[in-house]
Amino acid sequence: MLNRKNIEPFRAGIIGCGAITEHLHAPDYAIYEGAVIAALCDANLARAHEMRERFAPEAAVYSDYKEMLRKEPLDGVTVTLPNVLHAAATITSLKAGCHVLVEKPMASSLAEAKRMIAAAKAAKKVLMVNQCQRRSAVHRKAKEVLDSGILGKVLTVAACFGHEGPENWSPTGKWFFNKSQARFGAMADLGVHKADLIRFLTGKEVAEVNAFTARLEKKRATVEDNFVSCLRFTDGSIGTLTASWTTKGMDADYVILHCANGSLRVNEIPGKPLVANLVDPECTIEFELPEPLSVYKDSWGFGVSEGFVRATRGQEKPFCSGIEGAKSLAIILACEKAAESAKTTKVAILK
Ligand SMILES: NC(=O)c1ccc[n+]([C@@H]2O[C@H](COP(=O)([O-])OP(=O)(O)OC[C@H]3O[C@@H](n4cnc5c(N)ncnc54)[C@H](O)[C@@H]3O)[C@@H](O)[C@H]2O)c1
Numbered sequence: 001m002l003n004r005k006n007i008e009p010f011r012a013g014i015i016g017c018g019a020i021t022e023h024l025h026a027p028d029y030a031i032y033e034g035a036v037i038a039a040l041c042d043a044n045l046a047r048a049h050e051m052r053e054r055f056a057p058e059a060a061v062y063s064d065y066k067e068m069l070r071k072e073p074l075d076g077v078t079v080t081l082p083n084v085l086h087a088a089a090t091i092t093s094l095k096a097g098c099h100v101l102v103e104k105p106m107a108s109s110l111a112e113a114k115r116m117i118a119a120a121k122a123a124k125k126v127l128m129v130n131q132c133q134r135r136s137a138v139h140r141k142a143k144e145v146l147d148s149g150i151l152g153k154v155l156t157v158a159a160c161f162g163h164e165g166p167e168n169w170s171p172t173g174k175w176f177f178n179k180s181q182a183r184f185g186a187m188a189d190l191g192v193h194k195a196d197l198i199r200f201l202t203g204k205e206v207a208e209v210n211a212f213t214a215r216l217e218k219k220r221a222t223v224e225d226n227f228v229s230c231l232r233f234t235d236g237s238i239g240t241l242t243a244s245w246t247t248k249g250m251d252a253d254y255v256i257l258h259c260a261n262g263s264l265r266v267n268e269i270p271g272k273p274l275v276a277n278l279v280d281p282e283c284t285i286e287f288e289l290p291e292p293l294s295v296y297k298d299s300w301g302f303g304v305s306e307g308f309v310r311a312t313r314g315q316e317k318p319f320c321s322g323i324e325g326a327k328s329l330a331i332i333l334a335c336e337k338a339a340e341s342a343k344t345t346k347v348a349i350l351k
Contacts, residue, residue, distance in 0.1 A: 091116055159256075164248060294306065
């Protein structure tokens with residue numbers, strides 16, 4: 001909610017009108033009174049028109065984002081293109097004077113991520129990465145519980161994200177399977193969410209990793225459909241991180257944290273999103289979750305657009321800054337190297 005009536009709505013552009021724009025960004029901006037979707041861009045113009053009809057009847061429509069950036073006076077853009085296009089679109093938008101919220105994984109390499117961060121600094125604009133799991137009610141509450149100290153030190157972590165594959169998510173998303181457009185498979189599509197979430201929940205950094213990747217079912221893909229890794233944190237504690245595009249029957253989207261005084265199960269037990277099992281006093285606590293950050297349930301209740309706009313106005317901290325996104329990406333890149341070399345690999349240190 002805007003707290004001062006005299007603030008003009010944030011003029012947002014969206015670059016990429018595929019599945020994540022349809023399910024998250026467009027409805028999320030549309031419900032937020034602090035912003036208007038002023039322009040929509042997609043190489044497939046029909047998609048941009050479809051999003052305009054459904055969410056932003058006033059928006060100008062483009063097939064070329066450079067033209068959009070030249071012609072439209074925008075405050076910021078949300079970049080939702082295939083992964084390998086994130087860096088170029090982000091840097092071009094920053095240079096055009098826009099704040100940027102870019103989808104995960106923020107880039108294809110750390111070199112790209114660093115260029116994006118440098119471009120934001122040079123332009124004095126906000127760069128944020130849509131590591132949106134940080135904004136879900138269950139994860140915000142889990143962080144509060146861990147920060148309260150009742151569970152004590154986190155000793156081991158197991159994080160897993162799996163579903164049947166992007167073909168069930170995006171009708172136009174063939175690129176997800178093509179390494180030259182996606183750069184990674186399940187590892188960065190889903191794994192980067194949990195790499196980031198582990199860092200967010202525990203406040204720990206990963207020092208080194210081991211990993212395996214496999215292509216078990218998506219035989220035409222040129223990326224992995226499964227990924228399993230072992231993590232060692234800088235404080236010596238350890239964990240596992242798994243991502244899969246071949247999870248059948250029921251999606252997996254959980255973290256378990258085993259701590260000195262008990263365990264915290266986040267989204268692991270069906271119907272019980274957040275459960276702590278404590279040893280002293282021996283008890284089980286089922287936590288109530290806070291209200292979602294957006295009233296619009298169809299956009300997952302994350303309120304990412306509001307978080308982005310408020311961060312550009314200095315009203316709150318970015319929920320995931322460029323450097324935070326890069327640190328989470330660095331874990332995935334180390335895992336890739338570890339899998340390729342069959343060697344324990346250090347995670348790049350970013351400051
Ligand atoms: N945060 C999340 O939970 C989440 C979930 C799903 C996807 N994503 C990310 O969002 C991004 C997009 O994923 P998606 O599922 O929406 O894919 P998608 O294939 O459904 O949409 C991508 C869109 O980009 C358009 N496009 C491609 N090249 C273009 C160009 N040069 N200029 C303009 N438009 C172009 C395509 O026509 C398509 O409409 C990916 O990086 C993905 O990892 C994030």
